Amino acid sequence: QVQLVESGGGLVQAGGSLRLSCAASGATFNFNNMAWYRQAPEHERELVATIASDGSTNYADTVKGRFTISRDNAKNAVYLQMNSLKPEDTAVYYCNADRTRTLGRYTFRDDFWGQGTQVTVSS
DSSP: OOEEEEEOOEEEETTOOEEEEEEEESOOSOOSOEEEEEEOTTSOOEEEEEEOTTSOEEEOTTTTTTEEEEEETTTTEEEEEEOSOOGGGOEEEEEEEEEEEEETTEEEEEEEEBOOEEEEEEO
8 A cells, every 4th residue: 555654844933944755655656746735724735846757847836946846766755845934834735646557448547645744934
């Protein structure tokens, strides 16, 4: 069974940095896209950053220039370096990964989620 486990969250002052890590266990395949999402209290979950298997990345406008997503395919891991943190970055951060499977003429997409790690930025 595939599990994603996040680590690296915590409490930091505004302007500080944190590095989130997400490691997959039980996966005998490489993921397609990997991503970080976040959800603040009373807000919907939002996409923070994505990284494809070829290394191409995309970021939410709110984090561009401050956050950097990277991955290590050999370890099936994804990271999020967060710099210049702001109080509005406070949220639970979730790791996400997907893969596609082809069975005959059918293609399936499997989504995997971590349990989340809390990031709190104080002003």
